[in-house]
Amino acid sequence: MIDNAARFVDEPVKYAGIGTGRFERSPYERDRGRVLHSAGFRRLATKTQVHPAGEDGFVRTRLTHSLEVAQIARELGERLGCDPDVVDTAGLAHDLGHPPFGHNGEDALDAMAQPCGGFEGNAQTLRVLTRLEAKVFDADGRSVGLNLTRATLDAVCKYPWFRTSGTRKYGVYADDAPIFSWLRAGAADRCLEAQVMDWSDDVAYSVHDVEDGIHGGYVDLDPLRRDDAERAALCADVAAVYSGESAGDLADVLDQLLSDPVFTPLSGYDGSHRAQAALKRVTSVLTGRFVVETIKATRDRYGPDPVRRYDADLVVPRRTRAQVALLKGIALRYVMRRPEASPSYARQQDLLKELVTVLIERAPDELDPVFAPLWRTASDDAEKLRVVIDQVASLTDPAAVAWHRRLCVGLI
Template sequence: MRKQHEGYDEHDAERWVAEPVKRPGRTAFARDRARVLHSAALRRLAAKTQVVTAGSDDFVRNRLTHSLEVAQIGRELASTLGCDPDIVDAACLAHDLGHPPFGHNGERALDQLAAEIGGFEGNAQTLRLLTRLESKTFGPSGRSVGLNLSRATLDAATKYPWPRRDGERKFGVYDDDLEVFGWLRHGLTDQRCLEAQVMDFADDVAYSVHDVEDGIVAHSIDLAHVDAERAQYWQTVREAYLPEATDAELDEGWQRLTSLPYWPSGPFDDSRRALGGLKDLTSQLIGRFCTAAEQATHARFGRSRLIRYEADLVVPDGVRTEIALLKGVGMFHVLNSPERQKRRAIQRELLTELVERLAKTAPRELDVPFAADYAEATDDGARLRVVIDQVASLTDPSAVAWHAQLST
C-alpha cells in the first residue's frame, strides 16, 4: 500500500472489512473520497432541500451543491493545517448524506415517527448509510458494510460522536450501529478529531454565506433592513445560535461585517455587476473566516502540521459571532417566513402519512434492498427502522410521488 499522508498510520487507514489494494498508487483516503463521490446517496442530494425547496429555482443551492462547496472549503482549510485533504474532502461530501426529504424539516418528522426505536438524526443516518445501506462492500457473513471507508475518514464524518442521550437532540449513532461505531471510535471519548472539526466549520461557513447569497438573489433578503430592525434579527441569532450573546457583541460583529470594503453598498438589482459583487462578497467572507481559523489554530498549537487528535480547530469568538449573524439573517428571512412555515407543515404531514402507509404495506412497496432488510428484521422496531431507512433515502420529488401513489 502506498504510504499514507504524513502523520497518519495503518490504524487510521484500516477498514472494518479488509480489502485487497487494487491500485497501489492511491492512498486509502483518496479511495475513500472517490467512493463517496461516486455514491448513489451523493447523487440523490441534488433533489433534496437545502433551504429553498430543491428544483424550485435555477440559482439557489440544493444539498448536493452545498456539499460540493463545503468540500472545497474544507479541503483548502485542511491543507493549510496539515490534515490529509482527501479525508476532509470525503467527510465534507458525506456530511449531509443522511438527510431525508425536505431537509431538517423532514428530519424532525422522522424523529417523531421513530421515537420508540431511538429516533432519527441525519448524522446518525449518515453513519448508517456509510457503513450499511450504501452498496459497495460485503463482510464474510454476506452483510453489507456500506462503503467500507477507512477509520480516519469515518471518524472525520462523525459530527456527533456519541449515541442518543437524554435531553440531547443531536447524536451520531443508532443503537443497532454501535458495533461499527465502537470499532471506529475505539478508546476515544466524545472528543472530535481535528478533521471532523474542519468539516463542521466548513459546513457553517458555507451555510452562513451561501444562504444569505441565495436569499439576496431571491429578493427575500435586503441587508439594508437589518440595520433598521436589529432587535428582531438579534433575537433570531440568540434563539438559534448564540444564546448568551449581548446586543453590544452582535452590534460590534455587524459593524465589522458592514464596514468591509466588499460589503454591498446598495440594493441588489439583478445586474451582472450586482451578481459579481455578491459572488465576491461570498468568496471574501469565506477567505476571512477560514484564514482567521487557520491562523488562530497554528498560533495556539505552534506546529505547521496538525492532524487527528493533536489539536482542536480554534475559531476566534469574533468569527463565530459574524457567522452566527449571517446565519441568523438567513433564518429570519427564509426559514421563518409564514409561507415557508405553512409549506413545512405540509411536508411533515406528507412524510408522516408515507411512513404510516409503508409500514402497513411493507415489504410489498419497498425497494428491493429494503425489502430484503425488512424480511431479515426480527421485531416490529427493526421493521419500522427499515421503513424509516427507505423514506429517508428518497428525494423530495420521489417522496411526493410515493405519497401520491400510495394515496390512490
C-alpha cells in the same frame, strides 16, 4: 497502535493501473472515490438545502452545498496538515443522511421514528456510509456500506455520541454501536478533521444561504441597518439557536458586520449580471476571511508544524464564530422562517408522515429491493420501523412526492 487506514472489513490492495506513475491509490483517495460514485451522493442533487430543490437554478441543493463544503474543508485542512482527501471526503459525505425537504423533513421523520430511537441526519449519514450504501459485505453476508477507512468515518462524525435525554444533535443510533465503537477506537473527542468539516459546513451555509436569500429577494440588509428593534430580534434568534453568546454581545458584532464595506455593493440588488458579480465577490471575501482567520488562530496556538487527527483542536476566533452565527441567523429569520413558507413546510411534514404510515402498513411489498429484505429479517416492530424510516429518508424530494401520490392520495 490504532490503524487509521484500516477498514472494518479487510480488502485486497487495488492498483492504480498502468501508466499512472503510482503503485496504488491511497486508502483515502479510494474513500473519496467511493463517496463520489455512491447512489446517496447522486440523490443529493434533488434534496433541499434551504430552498426547495429544482425551483431555481441559482440556489444550492444538498449536492452543490456538499461540494462547496468539501472544497473549503480541503483547503482549510490541508493548510493545517490534515490529509486533504480525508477532509474532502468528510465534506462530500456529511449530508448523505439528510432526508427529503431538509431539516423540515428531518423533524417529521424524528417524530415518526420515536419508537425506534428517533431520527437525526448526522446519525443517518453514518448509517448510510456503514450499512445502507451497496459496496462491501462481511463474511456473514451483512452489508458494511462503503467500508470506508477509520480516519474518514471519524472525520464524518460531527457529533460522535449517542442520543441522550435532551440531546438535540447526535451522530449514531444505538443499533449502529458496533461500527461506531470500531471507528472511535482510541478517540477522546472529535478529531481535527471532523472539526474542520464542521466549521467548513458552518462557513459554507452561513455565507451561501445568505447569498441565495439575497438573490431570491428574501434578504435585504439595508432595512436591517436602519431598524434597531429588528437587529435586536435577530440577535435574540441567533442567541437562542446558533450561539452561546448573549443577544447583547452579538449586537456589537452585528453592527460591525453590517457596516463592513464588503456589503456596500449589494444595496439595491437587482439580479443583473453586474449585481450577481458583486454578490459573488461578497461570498468569496467572507469565505476566505473566515478560513484565513481560523488558520491563523490555530497556528498561533499550536505553531507551524502540521497537525492532524488528535494533535490539535481547531481554533476559531470569537468574533469570527459570532459573525458566522449571525449570517446563519439572517438566513433563518428571513428565509426559513418567512411566514409565507409555513404552509409549504406543513404540507411537507404531513406528506412524509403519511408516507411512513402507509409504508408501515404495506411493507414489505411497497419497499424497494434494497429495503424489503431488511424488513423481512427485522426481529421486531422497532427494527421494521427503522427500515421504513431508512426507505423514506433515502428518497429525493421529487421521489417523496411521487411515492406519496402513488401510495397515499385517497387513502389517508
